[in-house]
Amino acid sequence: MILEVCCGSAEDVLIAAQAGADRVELNSALFLGGLTPSIGAMTVARQVSIPIMAMVRPREGGFCYSEMEFAAMLADARALLAAGADGIVFGCLHPDGRVDKARCAAMLEVIGEKESVFSRAIDVVPDWREALDVLIELGVTRVLTSGQASSAPAGADTIRAMEEYAAGRIQILPGCGVKPDNAAALLAATGCHQLHGSFKTSRTDISATHNPAVSFSGGVCPPEEQVPVTDAAAVRAALRALGK
Template identity: 40%
Template sequence: MTVEVCAYSLESCLNAQEAGAVRVELCGGLGEGGTTPSAGLIAAVREHISIALYVMIRPRGGDFVYDEKELEVMRRDIDIARSMGADGVVLGILLSDGTVDVNRTRTLVQYAHPMGVTFHRAFDLTPDPLKALEAIIETGAERILTSGQQSTAPQGVPLLAQLVQRAGDRIEIMAGGGVSADSGPLLAGIGIHALHLTGKAFRPGQQTYFPDGISMAGEIPDEHSIMYSDPDRIAALLRAVS
């Protein structure tokens, strides 16, 4: 079973590798659900890990409908990821009605070649997942990251199982969202191709003074803590599904 870790720091990438994951999805913008990481972070991660490195290509938070200026940024970010030795990129473009923007996505998939491309959880915002599956196959992407259009992948098992069956060997289906040692065996049991998790845990940061009433990112449950990928949680999932 392939296990990929979504990581936001060099520490988390090193923990993922130590725990036995085979691939990292490197992101910035935790509070926005994952955006393109900095060039410095990509370079440092590539220097320090030997497992596969996929870089998120998402120029901003919010929706997944992009204009031409944003597409230019995405192409430049793909160039940076390639130049720094990334093995692949993670992206997804939708039309305003929520359907897959096949033409623009295909253009970026071809632009990224020979790097691989994962179509991310924008898939979970599409109105017809089976049509979206066929559309993404048409773009040439190698895998889809999805929770089965539910809040968590365990809740999305019925659709995930259907996607795996429909996909066959045409594209890889990777389950993400609420993936853990507890849910991993359930997901592996439906024939899912890969599992994606953050394995997140929190520890206190080193700063001790924080003024009251000032928040840098209210979406994070406790911004005074540092999120990292816990190698024990990742290893536990690997043991559970092996």
């Protein structure tokens, strides 16, 4: 059983590794669903010995990218791998929501022998079986999914169906809404052998709160002083719940 922790910073990676995580996924902007981390974050995070998967997602929103955005994705992937990433997480779709095979193939060429993970873009495709067929044909290592539901526990039946359909040809990684108190049940319900969760708590940074007229966040966001960080206790609790 592998527990992967979704991290929003190099500090998160260190906390997760010290707490006993088996693998991490390094992102930035988790509130937006996870975006490409900086090369500095990847370089600093590389002090840990566990595998680091690096997200390559240039913006929030969908997964159908402009030519410029996709060129930046390829450049980011090369740079992150050079900085020590053990694999790349990405997702490319056509406007109709189907997997963009050509762009996935281009990304896989950059990734080479390292691990490749198709992101939760799989959760918005119109036909997940067709999508898995494409990804299997391309040789993608793993798919991160909530089972096309609001959370992995809610999509457990579909995740089990994905695991059975994959039949060992591609790894299925349940993620979204994974917590210490549902981790073991989710593994049992899905038949999978790995989980992905963020296990967040928060710390306080009041430096941006002294002028109420200024906000650096758009839309409905957590309070400015709330900074999401990995909760080592939650990671340990999840590992205990899973018998690790």
